[in-house]
Structures are given as structure tokens and as C-alpha cells.
Amino acid sequence: MDRRDFLKLAGAASAAGLAPEALWAAGQQQQHNGQRTRQRKLVLVRLKGGNDGLNTLIPQFDYEKYKSLRPTISMPHHKKKIDQRVLGDSGMSMNPYMDKLRPWWKANDMAWIQGVGYPRPILSHFESGDVWDTATNAGQSNKGWLAHILPGYQKNLHGIVLGDELGPMAGKDCYAIAMKSPEVFVSQAGLFEGAQVNTKVNNPALAHLTKIQSQVMGASDELITKMRNPRQVGQGFANSKLGRQLESVAKMIINGVSAPVYMVELDGFDTHANQVNLQNHNLSYLADALDSFATAMKRHGHWDDVLVMTYSEFGRRVAENRGGGTDHGAASVQLVMGGKVKGGVYGNKPDLHRLDEQGNLRMTTDFRKVYSTITQRWLRQRNPWAQYGTLPFV
Amino acid sequence: MNELTFGEARHLTVRTGLGAEWGSIKKLEGLPREKAIEYILNPAPSNPRPxxxxxxxxxxxxxRDAGAKTRADAWVMAQTEGQRLQGWWIEQLFRTNTPLVERMTLFWHNYFTSSLQKTLQPSLLHQQNLMLRKHALGNFRHLLRSVARDPAMLVYLDGYKNVKAEPNENFARELLELFTLGHGNYTQNDVEAAAKAFTGWGVHPRSGKFHISGEHHDGSRKLFLRRAGNFTGDDIIKIxxxxxxxxxxxxxxxxxAFISDINPPRQxxxxxxxxxxSSNYDIKTLMRVMLNSDEFWSERFRGTLVKSxxxxxxxxxRTIPYPRENTTKMVNLCRLLGQKLFDPPNVKGWEGGDHWISTQTLLVRASYLAKISRGNLxxxxxxxxxxxxxxxxEMLEWLLAVPPLNKLPETPGKRRLAHALLKDPAFQVT
Structure with a gap:
């Protein structure tokens, strides 16, 4: 990590118009209501493949109908009095493989939003993923939804993706980095070692290239400085790919990396066959990793600064298929967690009796209402989705 | 009289071909400009690889209609064969003797997009590629008529669903918005009229070939761009x-595609x-006018195109014969860099220019260039x-369109210099 001549690069970076280190440190603190508050962070967990909402939050209130549509892949029936898995008076229960999260539910630090989707659902992974990433109809825009918000939130580094797609942070105005891990990124950025960044480039194509190159070098410098002698997380972490990714995120947050948004990914939710095993395992990876992450944030005093949110390109067909799985569907559920979250189950219960023509759940909460909530109530930015209203989960 | 210098020969080679091929530059150097341009415009015919x-x-x-299981199989087949098809084009691009034809085919692929992910029909995309190739330097009128009849396009823009009883406007809208007039030059009524004129144009369910169904065609009178008539699809194209x-x-x-990411003067x-x-849409004529223009040769526009x-x-x-990655890796690199062949992100195609470069793609580009040119220096x-x-x-003039931004290495050696130039931001532009 330490192998580069840091001072030389820092000089180059500030020459290119990037803020020097001192400004980054200042970016950590934001002026708000006359009080200095800590920067709010958003941690996105992308559940890739289309997570089945009905086996994540199980409609205990309409169990017979649920069981009739899913004779072989249904989750068990719980009666409220005898089983605490039923969430409050919501009539829904949480998948038993997510039990690790129950303390966070009890502490009111966790909320579910149900029936989330958009009108005229698209059932292609790629196109529906596009819809979620850009908050527009598929193909209308290449600009991620966060790219509309973050340039106003802070200058400098906007986000870090542990994966290979910038997704919601794609776009020319967004300063985001996709990486395998901070360590790999820093070593790759070493390729630009010794690069001169001319202050005066008239050619717009070259100017863009040098700008992006400075961003890479700037982010790499920040990671090198902040993580040179890092404060350790100081606890065990869920041992899965997602666990390791969230451990990296925790380490960056604890050590004051300035990016307000982090994104990680858990793949394998495209459960066309053998759904019960696949999804349960995946949900247990998710719950274990989120539990570790939340514990780490709490331990280091950051729990009130972070909002974790899961999302997926779509939910799944209500009726099971012949392979013990489900095909691509529409509305699904989202999980949010954080010290400032107001616990509860938001949105309408799923209506298993009035499905759409393809046999999918009808959405009752537009996903842009969730974006609107995060923009307005969490990041406190000008809200392009104000027309959708907000939810009081934070 | 106006003979091409090494630098000018390089410029013509790079902008119309694939890479700064030494052989091509040397062939053009010293030729009068017009002659060099004719040489580029009239390549010896060659057939694509099988x-x-x-x-x-x-x-x-x-x-796809025989149940979930075979539908899933069809999906897997389309993905696997789709990758194979991408590999086919990549190898073609590597080995072609007619780089201008490849470049133009890619240009039309980006102009008249269709994608594997929407059509899930690799064989139709291959046929479309052959069609674009055939007209690449031909006549735009014939090209447009062929595109409207192209099975991949009929699936991609839902033309095959466009029937009298239930018109589908998708193709008609893009025909007006992206392929011809552009936004603001037509109304929703024009889109509807055009859609009607194309009703019945589809893909034959058995042969997979273009087919007009008289039964599904709406032969009624239409009002299109202030003209009235019982227009067919071809009439719409003519108008x-x-x-x-x-x-x-x-x-x-x-x-x-050929001059600059900076906007062109309206004039x-x-x-x-x-x-x-006035050439009746002869593509070569447009190309000839462009290549002979002051703008094409102007220093002002050198290095203002980001390499795709x-x-x-x-x-x-193709510039320097470094050991190359295998086909599968090249397909993957194209994907990582945002140019999945046969799979543009949407109907508008790849946006190109600055959009090619993000923090993510710049790192992949730099790693690739560093890796291929490393070796023993x-x-x-x-x-x-x-x-x-x-x-x-001569190395600088050959490898870069504009002067390098970084300092050159002090240790002498051509391989070391090439390695350094490949890592320079100036290498990313043309």
C-alpha cells in the first residue's frame, strides 16, 4: 500500500484541481443547522438475480392462499402468539434464515418496505436493473439515480463500489470508483505512477481523460493515507464474500474515507429451480454479514451515520414453477437498517388474490418513493422524485 | 502537389482503419491526398470469416413457447452462442484486410442498433451484420430499406408485433427519431401513420425470413408529414x-465517428x-467529401476523438504486434470497457466520446495496455x-495523435518508449 511516493502524487492531484488532503478532512464534517454533524452514509446491498419477496417476508396473514400458490416451496406457518418471527402487527414474518437480524428488529433499527416496484414491470434482468439504477424507463438514460444527487452533496469522492459496475453512480458528473477491494485498487492505480497532470489542456477529450485519471489517483491517495495505519474493525466478521466486502466498507468508514456511498453485491437470487435452499442460504449470508456490519458500526460510533438498504432488479412470480423455483416477477421487498431508522414494516401487504396478467404481485410503492425518502430525509438534498412523496422509515 | 507526409498518412490510416498500421501508413506516405483517399475508399473485396x-x-x-424448461434452455443457448458471435466479430476485426469495411459495419451497427439481449437470436444478429457489411460503403437508401426488412430489427423494435388490429409504434418512432429526421421534426400523428404503413411487416414463423402479411397490413389512407396516401412502408422511407x-x-x-467529439459547425x-x-445517398460520396475536407485534416481536431x-x-x-489475449478474454474486455458487440446498451447505441472513460474503464484500459507492452524492456x-x-x-508521430502529457523515459530503448507512450493519456485519443 505504501510503495508509492505519496507526496509527489499529492502534489500532482492538487495541481489538477483536486482538493488537497486538508479539504477532504473538512468534507467529513458537514455544516447543518448551525451544528457540526457527521457525514451521513448510504450503504447499498444489491441482491442480484431478483430476490423473491414472498419468501423473504412471508404473508402469514394470508397463509392458506400463499401455501396454495406455493405448495412445495412455502416457508413455515407461524402463529403470532407462539412465534416472535411475526413482525409486529404487520401480519408478515421474516425468513427464519435471517434470525441474526432479529435483535436489530427489536431495537427498532430495521425496517421493511413491501410491494416495491414500478408500473408496467419489465422481466429482463438487464433492463429492469437499468430501471432501478437510473430511476427511468429502461434505455432512457445512462445516468445513475445517485449521480443526480451526489454532486450536490459533496465535492470529491462520491462513492465506492465493491464490484465491477457503477450502476446507480454511473454518469459523467459522479466521482465514483468500482474496485475489487481497496488493496487491489491502490495497486492498480499505481499504473498512473509518475503521471504528469498538465493543468492546461485545451483538447476536451484529453481534459476529460486527465480529469478521470486525477480522480483515480486522488481516490488512491486518500485510501493510502487513511488506511496506512488503519484502525482495525476489532471483531470477527461473517465469513462470506459479502461479509468480506462489508468488512472493507466498515474499515473505510471507521478510518474516515470520505465517500458518502458504498455499494456491495450478493449474487445468486435468480432462483428458477431449487429455490428454497438457494434463497435461504443467500438470505443467511445477507443476515450474517449485515449483523457483523451493524455491530462494527455501533462499536465504533457510526451506527447513527449509516443507512443500509437492499435492492434487487425485481421480485419473483407468485406461483411456484415445476422446478421448485419461481420465474421472474415484479414487486418485492426492501430492507433498511441504521441507527436512525424507524423500525417497522412500511407499504401495503401483498394482495395474493389480485395479481397482474402475468401472475405477478402488483406494486403498491413505487421504488422512486424510496429514492425520494433517501434523498430528502436522509441525504437532505434537492429531491428530483418529490412527486412520489416519502416514507417515514428514517 | 500535396503529397501526404508520414503524419498525414498516419492520420488517414488511423481514422479510417483499426490502429496505426505501419504497412498502410508507408503505402500512403508520399501519395497525393486525393489518390490516397481513393485508395482507402476502394479496398480489394474480401469475405468475412465463416x-x-x-x-x-x-x-x-x-x-420459447414449449414451456419453462425449454425456454430456459433457449436462453442459455442464446447466451452461449451470443458470446461465440461476439468472438467471431472480434477475430474478424483482428484479421481483416479491409479495416474501413469493419469500421463502417460497426458504425452502422451503432446507427441501426439491435441487441442479443432483446432478440435472443444470435443467428439473426449475424445475418444483420452481413447485411450492414454489404451496404457499409454502398447506398443509404438501400441500407434503410434493408434495415426495415431485417429480421433482427423486426424483433428488436417489435416490428413483427405491428399488425393492423394492434399497431406497435416502436419501429416507426425510432425510424423517425433516430434513423432519419431526429426529434422535433415530426408529431405523434406521424409516428402513428408510419406505424400503420409498416403493419404486416414481420418475420415468417417457419423460415425466419422477412415476410409481408397482406392480412395484417393496414392499407387505409394515411396522413404522414402533411402528405396523404395509401402509404406502404417503402413509401414512408421514400418520403x-x-x-x-x-x-x-x-x-x-x-x-x-470520424472527425471529433467537438460539435460540427452547422454550415x-x-x-x-x-x-x-444529391448523390442519391451514396455513402462513399459522403465519405469522400469528408476525407477531402479541411476539417478532416485540421490540426484543431487532431486527438479530439476518444478511442472506442x-x-x-x-x-x-494491429499497430504493434504484441502477444494478444485470446478471444474469450477479448470478449470480456470489450464488456468491461462498455462495448459489448451486438449488445449496445439501448436503441441509441453507444454514446461514445467522453462516455467511454470512467474511473472504472480507465483502469481497465491502463492495465490492458501496460500488460501487453510490458515484457523485457x-x-x-x-x-x-x-x-x-x-x-x-518517428515513434511519437506514429503512436500518438497529439504530443504526450507525461515525461518520456530517460533510459533509451524503443520497447521502453512504446510502453511509456501506451501509458500516456494521449494514447487514448485519436
């Missing part, structure tokens, strides 16, 4: 080609478009590709 096996339409399509905006739109795209567009239209992933990945190897060790440029000055 395609890999791709399951025909009439086998793949019925699988669109009478509108000057169509030639201007093609010209604007030519500018962005230039109008002038070139007029030549194009194909240009960078394949053009570099010691000048006294005989290894690696033979570099033909004779001195540092």
Missing part, C-alpha cells in the same frame, strides 16, 4: 429520404449533407515485437 454454428430461428423460437434532415443526421454521426453539416443527398474500446483493444495490436535484449519506427521522433 460464422460459428448458430441455432437457426425456427429451432430456437419454438423452444423520409426527401427530407433534408435525414442526410444531415447521417452527416452529424459521421462527424462524431459544414448542411454542405456535406447536400452532397450526400474496439479501437483501443484491437487497434493497438531492456534495449539490449532481443525479444518482443519488432518496432519499425527508426527514432524517438
Amino acid at each position: 460464422a460459428p454454428y448458430l441455432t437457426p430461428w425456427n429451432k430456437l423460437e419454438p423452444m 423520409l429520404l426527401q427530407n433534408p434532415r435525414t442526410a444531415e443526421r447521417v452527416t452529424e454521426k459521421f462527424w462524431k 459544414t453539416v448542411v454542405q456535406w449533407a447536400n452532397h450526400f443527398r 474500446p474496439v479501437d483501443l483493444l484491437i487497434g493497438t495490436i 531492456n534495449a539490449r535484449v532481443k525479444t518482443g515485437p519488432h518496432i519499425k519506427a527508426k527514432n524517438n521522433e
Whole structure:
């Protein structure tokens, strides 16, 4: 990590118009209501493949109908009095493989939003993923939804993706980095070692290239400085790919990396066959990793600064298929967690009796209402989705 | 009289081909400009490589209606064969003797997009590629008529669902918005009228070939762009080609592909478009006008085009014969750099220019270039590709369109210098 001549690069970076280190440190603190508050962070967990909402939050209130549509892949029936898995008076229960999260539910630090989707659902992974990433109809825009918000939130580094797609942070105005891990990124950025960044480039194509190159070098410098002698997380972490990714995120947050948004990914939710095993395992990876992450944030005093949110390109067909799985569907559920979250189950219960023509759940909460909530109530930015209203989960 | 210098020969080679091929530059150097341009415009004919096996339409399509299991199989087949098809084009781009034809085919692929992910029909995409190739330097009128009849396009823009009882406007809208007039030059009523004129144009369920169904065609009177008549699809195309905006739109795209990411002067567009239209849409004429223009040769526009992933990945190897990655890796690199062949992100195609470069793609580009050019850089060790440029000055002129931004290495050696130049931001532009 330490192998580069840091001072030389820092000089180059500030020459290119990037803020020097001192400004980054200042970016950590934001002026708000006359009080200095800590920067709010958003941690996105992308559940890739289309997570089945009905086996994540199980409609205990309409169990017979649920069981009739899913004779072989249904989750068990719980009666409220005898089983605490039923969430409050919501009539829904949480998948038993997510039990690790129950303390966070009890502490009111966790909320579910149900029936989330958009009108005229698209059932292609790629196109529906596009819809979620850009908050527009598929193909209308290449600009991620966060790219509309973050340039106003802070200058400098906007986000870090542990994966290979910038997704919601794609776009020319967004300063985001996709990486395998901070360590790999820093070593790759070493390729630009010794690069001169001319202050005066008239050619717009070259100017863009040098700008992006400075961003890479700037982010790499920040990671090198902040993580040179890092404060350790100081606890065990869920041992899965997602666990390791969230451990990296925790380490960056604890050590004051300035990016307000982090994104990680858990793949394998495209459960066309053998759904019960696949999804349960995946949900247990998710719950274990989120539990570790939340514990780490709490331990280091950051729990009130972070909002974790899961999302997926779509939910799944209500009726099971012949392979013990489900095909691509529409509305699904989202999980949010954080010290400032107001616990509860938001949105309408799923209506298993009035499905759409393809046999999918009808959405009752537009996903842009969730974006609107995060923009307005969490990041406190000008809200392009104000027309959708907000939810009081934070 | 106006003979091309080494630098000018390089410029013509790079902008019309794939990479700064030494052989091509040397062939053009010293030729009068017009003669060099004619040489580029009239390549010896050559056939594309044979395609890999791709399951025909009439086998793949019925699988989608025969239940979930075969539908899933069809999906997997389309993905696997789709990758094979991408590999086919990548190899074609690597090995072609007619780089201008490849470049133009790619240009039309980006102009008339269709994608594997929407059609899930690799064999139709291959046929479309052959069609675009055939018209690449031919006539735009014939090209447009062929596109409207192309099975992949009929699936991609839902033309095959466009029937009298239930018109589908998707193709008609893009025909007006992207392929000809451009936004703001027509109304929703024009879109509806055009859609009606194309009703019944579809893909034959058994043969997978273009087919007009009289039964589904709406032969009624239509009002289109203030003209009335019992228009067919071909009539609509004819009317669109009478509108000057169509030639201007093609010209604007030519500018962005061959001259600069900086916007063209309006006067230039109008002038070139007029030549194009009065040649009855001869693509070579437009190309000739462009290549002979002051703008094409102007220093002002040198290095103002960001290299596309194909240009960078394949053009570099065609410039210096470094050991290359295998086909699968190249397909993957194209994807990582945002140019999945046969799979543009949406109907508008790849946006190109600055959009090619993000923090993520720049790192992949830099890693790729560093990796292929690394090797042993010691000048006294005989290894690696033979570099033909004779001195540092010629190396710079050969490998870069504009002067480098970084300092040159102090240790002498052509391989070391090439490695340094490939890592320079100036190498990313052309």
C-alpha cells in the first residue's frame, strides 16, 4: 500500500484541481443547522438475480392462499402468539434464515418496505436493473439515480463500489470508483505512477481523460493515507464474500474515507429451480454479514451515520414453477437498517388474490418513493422524485 | 502537389482503419491526398470469416413457447452462442484486410442498433451484420430499406408485433427519431401513420425470413408529414429520404465517428449533407467529401476523438504486434470497457466520446495496455515485437495523435518508449 511516493502524487492531484488532503478532512464534517454533524452514509446491498419477496417476508396473514400458490416451496406457518418471527402487527414474518437480524428488529433499527416496484414491470434482468439504477424507463438514460444527487452533496469522492459496475453512480458528473477491494485498487492505480497532470489542456477529450485519471489517483491517495495505519474493525466478521466486502466498507468508514456511498453485491437470487435452499442460504449470508456490519458500526460510533438498504432488479412470480423455483416477477421487498431508522414494516401487504396478467404481485410503492425518502430525509438534498412523496422509515 | 507526409498518412490510416498500421501508413506516405483517399475508399473485396454454428430461428423460437424448461434452455443457448458471435466479430476485426469495411459495419451497427439481449437470436444478429457489411460503403437508401426488412430489427423494435388490429409504434418512432429526421421534426400523428404503413411487416414463423402479411397490413389512407396516401412502408422511407434532415443526421454521426467529439459547425453539416443527398445517398460520396475536407485534416481536431474500446483493444495490436489475449478474454474486455458487440446498451447505441472513460474503464484500459507492452524492456535484449519506427521522433508521430502529457523515459530503448507512450493519456485519443 505504501510503495508509492505519496507526496509527489499529492502534489500532482492538487495541481489538477483536486482538493488537497486538508479539504477532504473538512468534507467529513458537514455544516447543518448551525451544528457540526457527521457525514451521513448510504450503504447499498444489491441482491442480484431478483430476490423473491414472498419468501423473504412471508404473508402469514394470508397463509392458506400463499401455501396454495406455493405448495412445495412455502416457508413455515407461524402463529403470532407462539412465534416472535411475526413482525409486529404487520401480519408478515421474516425468513427464519435471517434470525441474526432479529435483535436489530427489536431495537427498532430495521425496517421493511413491501410491494416495491414500478408500473408496467419489465422481466429482463438487464433492463429492469437499468430501471432501478437510473430511476427511468429502461434505455432512457445512462445516468445513475445517485449521480443526480451526489454532486450536490459533496465535492470529491462520491462513492465506492465493491464490484465491477457503477450502476446507480454511473454518469459523467459522479466521482465514483468500482474496485475489487481497496488493496487491489491502490495497486492498480499505481499504473498512473509518475503521471504528469498538465493543468492546461485545451483538447476536451484529453481534459476529460486527465480529469478521470486525477480522480483515480486522488481516490488512491486518500485510501493510502487513511488506511496506512488503519484502525482495525476489532471483531470477527461473517465469513462470506459479502461479509468480506462489508468488512472493507466498515474499515473505510471507521478510518474516515470520505465517500458518502458504498455499494456491495450478493449474487445468486435468480432462483428458477431449487429455490428454497438457494434463497435461504443467500438470505443467511445477507443476515450474517449485515449483523457483523451493524455491530462494527455501533462499536465504533457510526451506527447513527449509516443507512443500509437492499435492492434487487425485481421480485419473483407468485406461483411456484415445476422446478421448485419461481420465474421472474415484479414487486418485492426492501430492507433498511441504521441507527436512525424507524423500525417497522412500511407499504401495503401483498394482495395474493389480485395479481397482474402475468401472475405477478402488483406494486403498491413505487421504488422512486424510496429514492425520494433517501434523498430528502436522509441525504437532505434537492429531491428530483418529490412527486412520489416519502416514507417515514428514517 | 500535396503529397501526404508520414503524419498525414498516419492520420488517414488511423481514422479510417483499426490502429496505426505501419504497412498502410508507408503505402500512403508520399501519395497525393486525393489518390490516397481513393485508395482507402476502394479496398480489394474480401469475405468475412465463416460464422460459428448458430441455432437457426425456427429451432430456437419454438423452444420459447414449449414451456419453462425449454425456454430456459433457449436462453442459455442464446447466451452461449451470443458470446461465440461476439468472438467471431472480434477475430474478424483482428484479421481483416479491409479495416474501413469493419469500421463502417460497426458504425452502422451503432446507427441501426439491435441487441442479443432483446432478440435472443444470435443467428439473426449475424445475418444483420452481413447485411450492414454489404451496404457499409454502398447506398443509404438501400441500407434503410434493408434495415426495415431485417429480421433482427423486426424483433428488436417489435416490428413483427405491428399488425393492423394492434399497431406497435416502436419501429416507426425510432425510424423517425433516430434513423432519419431526429426529434422535433415530426408529431405523434406521424409516428402513428408510419406505424400503420409498416403493419404486416414481420418475420415468417417457419423460415425466419422477412415476410409481408397482406392480412395484417393496414392499407387505409394515411396522413404522414402533411402528405396523404395509401402509404406502404417503402413509401414512408421514400418520403423520409426527401427530407433534408435525414442526410444531415447521417452527416452529424459521421462527424462524431470520424472527425471529433467537438460539435460540427452547422454550415459544414448542411454542405456535406447536400452532397450526400444529391448523390442519391451514396455513402462513399459522403465519405469522400469528408476525407477531402479541411476539417478532416485540421490540426484543431487532431486527438479530439476518444478511442472506442474496439479501437483501443484491437487497434493497438494491429499497430504493434504484441502477444494478444485470446478471444474469450477479448470478449470480456470489450464488456468491461462498455462495448459489448451486438449488445449496445439501448436503441441509441453507444454514446461514445467522453462516455467511454470512467474511473472504472480507465483502469481497465491502463492495465490492458501496460500488460501487453510490458515484457523485457531492456534495449539490449532481443525479444518482443519488432518496432519499425527508426527514432524517438518517428515513434511519437506514429503512436500518438497529439504530443504526450507525461515525461518520456530517460533510459533509451524503443520497447521502453512504446510502453511509456501506451501509458500516456494521449494514447487514448485519436
